[in-house]
Structure formats: structure tokens, C-alpha cells
Amino acid sequence: MTDEAIAEAFMRCVANFEITSDVSVVTDDLVLTIKDPRGSYEARIKNIPRSEYTTPFLLSLHINFDAPGLKEANDVADDLLANCLNMLAFTTGSSFRKHRIRQIVDAEPKQGAMRDVLMWGEVVEYDDPQPFLRPEHTSSIERLLQFDVPPAIRRALRWYRLGIHADSPDDQFTYFWFALEIVAEFQKPTSKVHDKCPHCQSALYCEKCEKHPEHRPYAKQAIRALMMAADGECDEATAALLDQTRNSLMHGATLRESENTLPDPHESVVDILGRILLKALVRQFPKEVVEGAYMGLPSTYLHYRVNAAAHLQTVVPLDQEGHFDLEFKGFSMTMVLPGPPQSALPSMLRMTHEQYDRLRKLSYSSGDHQEMLKRIRADQEQEQEQEQEQDDYVHALVLATDMSRIREALKKQEEGIWQGLFREIIEPIGPKDAQ
Template sequence: MRFVANFEVASDVSVVADGQVLKICDPREAFKALIRNIPRSEFTAPFLLSVHVYFDADALDEAVDAAEDYLATCLNMLAFTTGSAFRKHRIRQIVDAEPSSKSAMRDVRMWSDRIEYDDPQPFLDHEHTKTIERLLEFDIPPAIRRALRWYRRGIDASSPDDQFTYFWFALEIVAEFQKPAAKVNDKCPHCQSALYCEKCETHPQHRPYAKQAIRALLMEADDSCDDATAALLDKTRNSLMHGATLKEIEGSLPDPHESVIDTLGRLLWKALAKQFPREMFDGSLVMGVPSTYVHYKATAVAHIQTVVPIDADGHFDLNFTGMVMAMKPFGPPQSALPSAVRMTSEQLDQLRSLSYQKGNQQEMLERIRQNVREQGGHIYALVISTDMAAIHKAIERGEVGEWQDLFRQFIDTAQVVY
């Protein structure tokens, strides 16, 4: 079956004319790609290229992976031939492009726009700055500074493959830095016992190889790290360095295969922590590690049937004007911690009533009503920081109204929720 996928691509370069369409035709006829600019009316938005990829697949459900592979081929060659950056921004649709005259309706798999914004996790506090000041009392060696840089790059990297690679760079730097000067025996590749030279009547020795130093570092960083874990990390590193991807070797990795990144990241963090004087970790330092290093993104996908127009050149017009699929955030952007307010059952009934009335703050009242819990014989409502700021502002201004009067009754019970 024939399909067409609609991608948006972030790039440092653009097509020389907004109306111009560039075409890449695979010599083996595996795919065809059409590239054009997406003109911007607001220049605060990032510039994007539109890339439509025509290809064959067995079914719509199986077309996603094929589309991603063909897009990667196009972007790799674009980067190779131009020396410029190309990065997938998002996929919009995959449309059944099979020639047919029976019906104008076509099957479409449609992805929503990304959620309007991602709120940060309220986490930083005075304890963290004090911890940093305490750690900086130690004169950090240049090698460990470089390793810390790669750890930071690994946390921030959007691709799981890049995250693993950057974490491994940091691990190698630390391992080389603390590699012992004492020599070790050469080992038999089968039984791992020390090799013996009959002519010299001795066990050949050498300084630890990089692989041996890394294994020793992993074992020292965490007592629970065993030979199987070290072998898994080393095998993953070898596969990535020889051109494979985590997706390609996922059959040999734990499920989910991204968990290997968390394993390496946590071991690396422990190895880095051990480079600081032990006496610094007296219980006064406040440090954190994420529940996962992998950056997961939520999106919504719909399977619909609709009419897809065709332009004068016979290509599908995938603008889908008038049809919007979007993920709406729970509330306005926030960066601070939420608060909890305590109220009576009568006050809760009044809040419910007000949340159904039309008004400027109906959405805010609805958000608060949806986050009500009963605990210890009391009724608590969670109020996000942006809404709490609006409530405080209205009360401080002396605004008159039913919802303002309601919150005046229990605003003094508000406590920040950690």
C-alpha cells in the first residue's frame, strides 16, 4: 500500500524560495520526499521545513516505523551534503495514498500538536545552593570537571542513544583518571585466570586496560553492580560505537530497552560522587537524581477518515485546514510549588456552584474543584501556583465578588505542598 507521511523538520537552512518544492527520489524507488519552507507569520516561532515522504508499507499501523526510517535517510543525506543541522520536529499525519477511485475518503493517522508548554518541576531551594557551595570547597580535578560536563550533556540530550554515549564518555574519563598504577595479570579469554608464560616462567602483567578500569569503577561505584550488568553496559557501548542504535539492539536489552540508560546514568552519578572527599557526605548535603534520565513525551494519535485534497501536481495537500487536534494543558504555565487550602463541606458546595457559573475565573474555579481531597476529617483543595497568585492579587486589591469572598474565608489556611 502507498502512504504519505507529513513531517516538520527543524533546520538551520531553508529552501531559497518559499513557493519552491524540492524533490528527492530514491533511485531504488523506495521513497519520494518533497521539501518546502513553512513560512512564518510570527518570527518568535522556530523555522521549520515541511517534508512529505511517499513510501510503501503493508498497513497503516506498520507505516510509522517505515516513515521514520525514510525520513532519517533524507536528513542524514541533507546534513552530509550541506553541512547543516536537520532535526525531526514532529510528525503530523500519515495518509493512505493508495490510488483509488472508489471513494474520496481516506484513512489518516493524525498526531496532535505537542502540548502548549511543559512546566518545570519545582525543585531548587536554598539547600541545593548550599550543597553546591560545600562541594566547590573541593578543588575539583580537571578530568572530573570534564566528566561532570558530559554528565550534564547526557541528562540534557533528547536522544536516548546520545544520552548513553555521553554518559559513557564521562565514565571513561573518570575510569582513566582513577586507574590504579599497579599492574594486573593478562587473563585467559575463556576461564579468566592469569596467563602464564612457560619460557619466561612468569605471569605477564600490564596496567589496566580502559575496559578493565571501567569495570573496576562500576563495581566500586555500587556494590549491587555485578558482572552481568557490567557486561550489558559494555555490549551496549560497543553496539552504539559500531553504528547500531538502541532500537536495533532492543532484543538483547532489558524491557524497556531505555532502562539501560538509567542503569548507566545512576552508576555514573555514584562514581562521580565518590570523586569528592568522603567527609563531605555527612548528611548535610541535599542532592537529587531523576526517576528516569530518558525524556518521555506524551502525544495523542487519532485514526480518522476524511477527504484529503490533491494539488495540481498530483501531490496530497496535508495542511488539513479547519481540522485541529491538540493536547490542552491542565492550566496556565506555572513554575512554583502548588498550595493546599482547607475548607468546610459548605464552602466546598459553594465552590462547586461557582465553578458552574459563567465568569472570568470559571476555568480557575473548575481546576480547583477537580483537585479536592478529604483527609483526616478535613477537606483540602490543591491550587496551582499561578492560580494562587491570582487569588492573592484579587484579595489584596479588595476585589468584590462571590469567589473572592469565598477564598477570603480560608486563604489563611494555604500551605505550600512539597
Template sequence: MRCVANFEIASDLSVVSDGQILSICDPRDAFKALIRNIPRSEFTTPFLLSLHIYFDAAALDNAAGVADDHLATCLNMLAFTTGASFRKHRIKQIVNAEPSSKDAMRDVHMWSDRIEYSDPQPFLASKHAKTIERLLEFDIPPAIRRALRWYRLGIDASVPDDQFTYFWFALEIVAEFQKPTAKVNDKCPRCQSALYCERCETHPQHKPYAKQAIRALLMAADEGCDEEMVALLDNTRNSLMHGETLKEIEGSLPDPHESVIDTLGQLLWKALVIQFPKEMFDFSLVMGLPSTYVHYERTAVAKVQTVVPVDADGYFDLNFTGIVLEMKPLAPPQSALPFVVRMTSEQFNLLRKLHFQKGDHQEMLERIQRNAREQDGHFYALVISTDMAVINSAIQNGEAGEWQDLFRQFLDTARVLC
């Protein structure tokens, strides 16, 4: 079926005229792309390009993956021919573009805007600053500094393939830095036993290769790292360096295939740790590891039927000004740790009653009562830091009111949730 996908692209470049549309037609008729500026009335918002791709897919449900592949081709060639950056900002819609009457209803998949904000994880504390000061007492060699930089870039990279590559760069740097100077035996490519030269009556030796140095580093960093894991990481590295992607080789990787990034990232972290003197790790240092290095995003997709207008040139007008799909967070933004307060059953019942009363406090009280649990005859409620700041301010300023009086009864039970 014929489809059209509507993408927004972040770029350093713009089309020379706001009214101009650039058309890129694939010579093999795989796709047709239309590029235009999205004019801005407020310059505090980032500039974006509109990129529409017309293509064929087996069905609308699996068209997103096909559209992403064609988008990658367009962005790659745009970057190659201009030397500027082009990256996907978001996908907005994919529309069934099969020929039909002008006012026919069409199937549309609409993606929501990203959630308004994403709260950070409250984690940094004075103990982490003390840990950094302690580690900086060690004169970190330049090679390890470079490895730490690639580790940081790998954590921050948004594309899983890039994350693996950056982590591997760091691993190679550390391995080369601490590569032993003692020579090792040449090994049989089949059984891996030491080769023997009958004429010389000796085992040929050489300085460790990079691959052998990496293997030794991984084994030293984690006792649980075995030959199978080393082979998995090495094969993944070879595939990526020869042009394949994690998605293309997912059949040879654990499920989910992105988990190979976490495996490498955790081993790299351990390899970096052992570059510091052992005596530093006297149980006074506080360090953290993420549950996953991969950056996942939440989105919502609505399947609707609507009339899609056609412009004067016969192309679909994908503005959809009458339809808005949003992801709304359940609470205002917060950056500090939340609190827990303890209430009696009578106090909790009053809280539930008050949250039905109209006023600025209504949403806050609804959040608090929704996040309450009964235990041992009391109710324990989660209060986000933003709400706790409002409550403290109201009480400290002597505000009068039922909900203020209620919180005065048990505010002294508030404890930071660690």
C-alpha cells in the same frame, strides 16, 4: 499499501525559493521525498521545512515507524551533503495514498501539536545553592570537570542513543583519571583466571586496560554492580560504537530497552560523587537523581476519514486547514510549588456551587474542586501556584465577591505542598 507522511523539519537552511519543491527519489524506489519551505508571516516563530515522504507500508497502523526510518535517511544525507543541521520537529499526518477516485474518502492518522507548554518541576531551593558552594570548595581536577560536562550533555540529549554515548564518555574519562598504576595479571579469555607462562614461571602482567579501569570504577561506585551488569553496559557500548542503535539491539537489553540508559546514568553519577572528598558528605548536602534520564513526550493521534485534495502536480495537499488537533493542558502554566488548602464540608459544597457561575473565576474554581479529597471530616484541595497568586491578589486588593469571601474563610490554612 502506499502512504504519504507529512513532517516538519527544523534546519539552518531553506530552499532558495519559497515556491520551489525539491524532490529526492530513492534509486531503489523505497521512498520519494518532497521538500519545500514553510513561509512565515511572523518572524518570531521558528523557520521550518515541509518534508513529505511517499512510501510503502504493510498497514497504516505501523506506517509511522517505516516513515521515521526513511526520514532518518533523508536527514542524514541532507546533513552529509550540506554540513548544516536538520532535525525532526514533528510529524503531522500519515495518509493512505493508494490510487482512488479524486474525491474518495481516505484514512488519515493525524498527530496533535505538542502540548502548549510543559511545566517545570519545582525543585531548586537555597539548600541546593548551598550544596554547590560546598562542593566547589574542592578543587575539581580538569578530568572530572570534563566528565561533569559530558554528564550534563547526556542529561540534556533528546535521543536515547546519544544519552548513553555521552554518559559513557564521562565514565571513560573518570576511569582513566583514577586508573590504578599497579599492574594486573593477563587473564584467560575463557575462564578469566590469571595466565601463567611455564617458560618464565611467572604470571604476565600489564597496566590496566581501559575496559578493566571502567569495570573497577563501576564496582567501586556501587556495591550492587556485578559482572552481569558490567557486561551489559560494555556490550551496549560496543554495539553503539559499531553503528547499531538501541532499538536494533533491544532483544539483548532489559525491557524496556531504554532502561539501560538509567542504569548507566545512575552508576556514572555515583562514580562522580566518589571523586569528591568523603568528608564533604556529612548529611548537609542535598542532591537529586531523576526517576529516568530518558525524555518521553506525550502526543495524541486521531484516526479520521476525510477527502485529501491533490495539487496541480498530482501530489497530496496535506495542509488540512479545516481540521485542527490540539492537546490542551488542564491548567495555566506554573513554575512554583502548589499549595494545599483545608475546607469544611460546607465550604467545599459552596465552592462546588460557585464554580458553576459564569465569570473569569469559573475555570479556576473548577480546577480546585476537582483536585479536592476528603479526609478526617475536612476537604483538602490542591491549588496551583498560578491560581494561588490570583486568589492572594484578589483578597489583598479587597475585591468583593462570593468566591473571594469564601477563600477569606480558609486562606490561612494554605500550605506549600513539598
């Protein structure tokens, strides 16, 4: 395929990113341009002025580039963005980090005004935590603190904490490996081991000395032995996979670049290492101290973010310089959340079918109670669809913030139809049965 044919197979796109940084362009009306000498992209950087200090400062970064199609453009844009941010950090010594992507626009010359656009939803204002902390956790911590943790294990616990917190799967794996290596070196046995043949793994023999050479375990050997001892499901293949992944990361590759050698999805290797590390750390505490401790094992260490993207056609205006105006002030796409922010566990309310029917009818009447009753009704109706048989009562799930509002209204003896209904439901039951 000729260069002309390859060029025709690609389409011109422009991506709109928002960047978190601790530096800004010197004036709000100045637009900085980065042109790749090889022509792979052109980046335009400017400030996003803000009127409130409660909102974070962001840079606007537009990247013009070629991609096989709009569907593949997201991955291409992310790679080019990483290249651009790397050079910005290198030349300024300041932090630059992707905050979110707003749109990718088909920038091919067109006859009409309509253009294909990939648009991402607004960032969710909050992420609800998982209600998990209980008194059993604090009492377990007090139990574990009875053991005087060696300095090496304290360092390993620190890297484990940083690995849990890190946003990037690459950083998470690296931090978990640091912790595992510290533990392995700390408990590395003093007894010597044989050098092994790289092919059959049998002990090597020196014909001149007429003996098998011995040495203290190398770091990799100690780490492999620790993984095998900590996790009974960790076999030679798993240990080799984790070691190979570590080598790739330490030599500059990313998990995404190594995905051909990793499980699907490639990020799951972080969970494999994290669970082995946790078991290895638990083994550093005396058995009598750990027994009875209340601990949690996460289903995943990865930090997933939910967002919505839409493929639409719309008119994209041009600014005074002929560049796309990607503010899209005429419309926006948002994700509708199921309720207000939550921190505590939801409650379960038991009511009769007649009471629930009244609640359902009230949810259609206007007032400040409408959205709350809709949430209670929706949760119950979803539950009923899964149940074959119904008993004499309806059990409805109530979000913690909604339950607080209900209890506060009853405590203040507020008058009203919905207040009277919940007073009728809750007060005969009592607080214990309403949890």
C-alpha cells in the same frame, strides 16, 4: 512469495513531517524532490512561511513510501526520514532535525473520497518544570565547591551535564560513557594486573617465561572496576551489557537496532549507566564534603514527550500537481492541558464542606473565575474518590498560578462572590496553613 505478492502485501502511504533546520529552500514556492533510485521513498521539501519571528522556522517534508500497514507506517517513516535527513546534512553541512510528525495518510488508490489517516495532536506549547530547586541545593553546591575538583573530574562533570541534556538516548549513553571513561582513567590504579583467559577468566601463564604476564589495567578493565566499586548492584552481567552497548554504538548501531540484546524497553540502559556514573562521580569528592549534601537522583534520564494520535477517516484533498494537500486546515487535533503554565509547587487549601459546596456551585457560573474553580474542584473530587473516610474539612489542591491570582485579588481587596469565598477560607487560616 513472489515480488508481486510482496508488493501487494504493502500499502502506499505518505507521511507529513515538520523539520527544524538552519537553512531554507531558496524560494517559498519552490518544492524540492528527492527520489530514492531504489524506489523506497520519494521526499518533497518546501518552506513553511511564517508571519511572526517568535515562531521557529520549519521545513515541510512529505515522504511517500510503502509499509505493511498504517499501524507499522510510523516506524517505517521514521527510518526513511533519518535516511533523508542524514543525506541532507551530508550534502549541505547544515543541521536538520525532526520537529514533529503531523499525519500519515493511506495513499492507496481508492474508489471513494474517504481515506484512513493517522493524525498527531498539536505540539504542547510548554512543558512545566518539576519544582525541585531549594536553598538546600545551593548550600550543598557551596559545600561541594570547598573541594578543589581535579581537571579530569571537571571534564567528566561536563559530559554528565551534556548527557542529561541530550534529547537522543543514543547520545545520552555515549556522553555518559565518555564521563565514566574519564573518571576511570583518572583513578586507574598503578598496580599491575594479570592477563586473563577469555573463557575461565583465570590468570594466563607463560610456559617459556614461567610467570604470569602483568600490565597496568586496560581502559575497559579500569571502567569495569569503577562500575563495580561505585555501585554494589552492578554485577558482571550488567558491566558486560553496558560494555557491549558501548561497542555497538561506537560501531554505528543504534539502541533501537540493538534492542534484542538490551532490557525492555531498550532505552532503560541509559538510566542504568547514568545512575552508575552519578555514584562514580560522587565518589570523587571527599566523604566529609559529600556527607550532608542535598542531592537528587532522577527517576529517569530519558526525555519523554506526551502526544496524542488518532486513527480517523476523512477526505484528503489534492493540490494542483495531484499531490496530497496535508495542511488539513478544516480541522485539527489538540491536547487540552489541565491548567496554565506552572513553575512553582501547588498549594493546599483547607475548607469546610459547606465552603467547598459553594465553590463547586460557583464553578458552574460563567465568568473569568470558572476555569480556575473547575481545576480546584476536579483535584479535590479525584482525591475524595481515593479516600474512604472524610474528616471535618476538605483539602483542595490549587495550582501555583491560580494561588497567585487568588492572593493578588485578596491583596487588592477585590469585591466579588469568589473573592469573598477565598477571603473567608484563607484569612482565618493564615498564610502558613494555606501552603
